[in-house]
Amino acid sequence: MEPSLFELWETSLDPATTKHYEGAFAQGSGYLHIRGSYEEGLLAAGQDEEYMRLPANVTIEKPRHPRSKWGTYVPGVTGNHPLLREELVNLPNPLVFRVAADGEALDMDACRIKGYSRSLCLRNGVLTREFLWDTASGAVIACRYERFVSQKRRSLIVQRMTYSVVSGKSILHFTSDIDEKVKTNGYNHFAETEKDSAGCRTQVRVKTDNNDTIWLASTALGKGIRFQETENHTLESETSLQEGESIFVLKLSAVCTSRDQEGGAGFDKLAAELALPEDSWKMLFQENQNEWESLWEQAEIQIEGDEEAQRAVNFSIYHLLRSASQTDDRIAVCAKGFAGEAYFGHFFWDTELYLLPFFLYNFPATAKNLTAFRLRTLEGAKQNARAYGYSGARYPWESSVSGSEQCPNWQYADNEVHVTADVIFGIWHYYEATGDKTFLFDAAPVFTETARYWLDRVEYRDDGSIHLNGVMGPDEYICFCNDSAYTNSMVKFALERTLEVLGMLEQERPEAYRALGVSQDFLDQVALVSEKLPVLTRDDGTILQCEGFEQFEEPHFERFWPDRSKHFGACVSQERNYRVKALKQADVLMLPYLFPAKFSEEDIRKAMAYYLPYTTHDSSLSAIIHSILFARLGDRVQAMEFFRRGLDIDLDSSAGGAAEGIHIANCGGIWQAVVFGFAGMLPAYESKTPSFSPNLPDGWKSLSFRIVCQGRKYRITIRGTQAETEEIQ
């Protein structure tokens, strides 16, 4: 495939899009992630501003926008914010490399820069910046910055800076540093900070206010120059270049933390990792490239006939490959894909609904980590249930690393209980796609404890009916409703699967079954609730989003939402939004998306006809679901329309799409839109052998990708409405 289809370009210096590209150019190895900021920073954008970020309605929140936002994240390393609770900590920035030419500090705002471009190679994760610098002293210097987070040595950042004097001459002064004065969401989470230098390394140790310790070290090497430690523990060097001369500097940085499971931690470990010769670039580059290639070999989707879609799909897959840990099951993927500080690094239902399928059908081992995260956090879910006054386990709407509720807004934390059923859905999907019954049985306590919660949470009326009231469904614009169709359907699904798992366990592992201490009363009650919980319908049989939905006030979009470039939620007060029939995102329509075999085309058409006119798609989780449903209905035009809206979410630089991080759930959704939508694959819980009903968009000559299902590997090639499935090794 053409290399350009694997490149994301920034071709002009535009202050309005700096933050967007910092997010879009995020790099990572699953273990360590960095935002795409300039090595020298920006003079006008200090990174140590302290401020109190308040919990806000996410739809209308206006994040602080300094010109630029550095970010260095190790998933699982957190701090305690007084208002936002546990949050992913922005670590000291090891990328810092400043250069001055004849005393003039390089700054992208202040200096005369020509021919600026940046490109991220999605195939190997290397970010390259190139430009000509007209120095105040009259020289012209061609500058080239390259960097990557190694997929091979996942805690290593490799940077190469090349400076060539095109005309004139110049004395260049270099400073390599680790900036420890950074903040997270305006807050200083470092309870302890220690900065030092030793053997031409800058070393920083910080301890967060959540008791995680992080060590960082950097070294800088250049051919023919020598970096010296300074009093401030920076590394500095100077060289004089004549016209036509060049110099390159290799900077290596390594990170380790007290959470690392292997190989220990501390400065000695980092010193060993950094002990590489100055000509290591090629070797490090190649081994990183090899690792990426093996990931792409499985994950690549080839779209013949639509380069724009191809590029955007590649971009989504790149970030998915970068964001999930292949080895650590103590973390999931945070809402911003560890590329920004929105949503505080918390874990949402995105894991089960949006992210899991990509990993399930490509990298089952990584999918197992994501799913096992919920087993590991069962204790936190049990504590949440107790805190709310219930038995069993109640998964948090925004999960901390330990599974405790972190959502700073009560309406979501209290009411979006569907996440607890979504967790079961995710485990079941993992089981059906992999056949991993050992894991399923290990997860039996998650089934029984969440079932206990539901039995306690529902209302039993004197007339024998059972209800689940005071909830919020996926549509976050109705903050409080009764008998949410999505929620009740997922709870019924979860309770049915609970009975199924317990039945299998009793048969196949009677001792483990007995150890669960499940009574017949409990089983009867699970059966009763799963049977009686209602899914309400309209007169025409369409599923009703919740009790009384039809009596909600009309949203009058024509009056209140004239400017569709803004979110509806930004045009009306929350008070109006919460009482009108405006949907933030797919809600009832999540059901035919998840369970295609259970809904007829007619069902879906009727539901879409009713709900779509009310749907604002203010949530980034919405477009892609509609793309999938339209594709399944054969409406290729609408499917493509919503697909493109999904592609734009992170790529539209004019809307600042990725400024606060990557909408990683949408990236997972884009993969689903291709595979579940255009290719029409049935999920494993509906068909254990890959089954396709393709509806390729006009112009897509062919679509091909690989799938792993039940341990078998397939290469799929689709042309028109024909799918060819080939099992491979």
Added chain:
Amino acid sequence: MEPSLFELWETSLDPATTKHYEGAFAQGSGYLHIRGSYEEGLLAAGQDEEYMRLPANVTIEKPRHPRSKWGTYVPGVTGNHPLLREELVNLPNPLVFRVAADGEALDMDACRIKGYSRSLCLRNGVLTREFLWDTASGAVIACRYERFVSQKRRSLIVQRMTYSVVSGKSILHFTSDIDEKVKTNGYNHFAETEKDSAGCRTQVRVKTDNNDTIWLASTALGKGIRFQETENHTLESETSLQEGESIFVLKLSAVCTSRDQEGGAGFDKLAAELALPEDSWKMLFQENQNEWESLWEQAEIQIEGDEEAQRAVNFSIYHLLRSASQTDDRIAVCAKGFAGEAYFGHFFWDTELYLLPFFLYNFPATAKNLTAFRLRTLEGAKQNARAYGYSGARYPWESSVSGSEQCPNWQYADNEVHVTADVIFGIWHYYEATGDKTFLFDAAPVFTETARYWLDRVEYRDDGSIHLNGVMGPDEYICFCNDSAYTNSMVKFALERTLEVLGMLEQERPEAYRALGVSQDFLDQVALVSEKLPVLTRDDGTILQCEGFEQFEEPHFERFWPDRSKHFGACVSQERNYRVKALKQADVLMLPYLFPAKFSEEDIRKAMAYYLPYTTHDSSLSAIIHSILFARLGDRVQAMEFFRRGLDIDLDSSAGGAAEGIHIANCGGIWQAVVFGFAGMLPAYESKTPSFSPNLPDGWKSLSFRIVCQGRKYRITIRGTQAETEEIQ
């Protein structure tokens, strides 16, 4: 009447009740308020701790409890808190007077104290503390502290400290200070602080972060001793006392602010106020006493046969007399009666519903100030309406001084819209009780602008019905409901009165009427909405709290609320609370309380039978409403039961009743329970001449009080079910 009935006593040193008595002993003049803290403070309770107070659910909030909380408040002087928004600022504490005996600093915790007592005289607002101090040096010193905020010179605090050596001898060292290092809710609101001393005065000037400037000055005088300025701008003196010798010190402190309307501000003004001789105590005491006497002459309620009730009623009236300004219509009375920092000094519907009647029927000029506050803040209410996307004026749930919404919790701010109708109710009540038609006509824009808001806020359905959805009624345990009976009833009342006022205005002041620019369409629409807005009923005709109320889950108090000493809201999660049939306070029952003539006894009985079992009375606004209703029904036992619950709210030291300030709305409610409840007076909008249907509690031999109505003064004497009404001069 016996003096003891006008005394509130604290007779032991108990750390658990220190904060309660600081609130209960609050003193004030309408202009200036101070909490009942010790002059020397407590060594163990520094007052400069900084912390971030978060907006919390008020029912379950656990305020920071240092051992003690100083408070000095000038209503209207505010600061901007990053989370709590505009808040009443705790000013530098001018009470500070420290004494050391032979080098041992007096401290109520650390020293050997015997015979401790404090008493507040409710008749003249003088707080007295007495005790014997066994000093470490072997002396016994009788100490006596007296102080008051002058009702005559309302910005003056007068303190007298008397020390008598009972045995042994002692060298006493005195320090008089103004402590400027205080915080408000843990926050420093002083953008500027200047401390100085001049002519034996300590002077402090602070400027809040909301641009209010406050000057404070203190002087200390003693017979035979001389206070000297120190480097720290404190005033110090020393004296040696032999057995049997005494000394007294007079400390005078004055305050003025940039908000003062008369007499200017600044240190020169304060110096003039403080230029009084050392023997001024008697004169200052007497003039303060005289002012208080004239207030009590009107306000006194005499209960023959129930000393406990008499004392408690006197306590409530004392705080009502203290808290409202007789001269300033730019402020109302904050929820804690300017005796603490809970609710941030904001103004609530308490003004109209709970406080206004006491002032209306005793001090119409003060009532006019409270009512005029809403006219003055109309512009703020219009801005609120715009911010929410509506026409007209929307009064804030928690009002700033300028009328903008300050509530930090969205569910109250967004949904408790009934306050906008309550404001109209208050204006109308003022008009009916005073006959002040000039004021009513001045308020015409409040009627029209709030009506415009309602016309825009309601929903017009295709079937011609009109609804008011997504609101919270007085019962704050149902956070989101449709067609709240209380809300809709008050809106209908407000719209009906709007038509009435406009009709009168058109007749009597046609030019003013035309200036309002009211169209016939507008009038028709007001009439339509007031007619069509539904008040739903149950099958038996009882008013239904809101749409679907009967389908809410049973609260199962027997299971979830075993310990009735706690609030229900503290025993269950907010999530459960919001979806069950638990009432925080009277809701539907507010209607027969407000409009006794509109409800039959049978109506009230049925409504009470339905709602009372669901009512938790977690709100301090609840008990007293139920007392009134039971009294009107002739159920004297239940009426007395709820009356005593009301009396306990601020007086139960074991529950820390007044720790965070006085529940001033409940104080107003206690007056209403006596006058509208036991005396059975009809409000002026139901009877323009005082009309009584008494139901005195068992043991109350007689009840007498004065009333002003429509400019006429009456003395009422009630025995049994007989009321004697005598018009007086």
